[in-house]
Amino acid sequence: MNCKETQRLMRLFLENQLDADTAREFIMHVRSCKECMDELTIEYLISGGIQELENTDDIDVQMELEKRLVVANQVKAHRSQLKAGLFVIAMMVACVFFM
Numbered sequence: 001m002n003c004k005e006t007q008r009l010m011r012l013f014l015e016n017q018l019d020a021d022t023a024r025e026f027i028m029h030v031r032s033c034k035e036c037m038d039e040l041t042i043e044y045l046i047s048g049g050i051q052e053l054e055n056t057d058d059i060d061v062q063m064e065l066e067k068r069l070v071v072a073n074q075v076k077a078h079r080s081q082l083k084a085g086l087f088v089i090a091m092m093v094a095c096v097f098f099m
C-alpha cells in the first residue's frame with residue numbers, strides 16, 4: 001500500500017469500515033510511514049478525537065495550563081536572577097577596575 005492509498009482510506013479506517021486485510025495493510029503502512037501517521041493523527045483529532053477532548057475533565061486541562069504557566073514563570077524568574085547576578089558581577093568588575 002502506498003501513501004496515496006493510505007491517505008484515501010484514512011476516513012474509512014477511522015469509521016471502522018475497512019475489511020480486515022485492508023486494515024492490516026493500512027496499519028502496516030502507517031506504522032512504517034511517519035507522514036501517514038501524522039496525517040492519521042490529524043484525521044483522528046478532526047473526526048473522533050475532538051469528542052474525546054470535549055469529554056476531558058476541564059480541571060485536568062486547567063491544571064495542565066497552570067503547570068505550563070508556572071514553568072514559564074520560573075524560567076522568567078531564572079532569567080531575571082541571572083541578569084541581576086551578571087549586573088552585580090559587572091559592578092564588582094567595574095569597582096576593581098576603577099580602584
Ligand SMILES: [Zn+2]
Binds near residue numbers: 003004033
Ligand atoms: Zn505513507
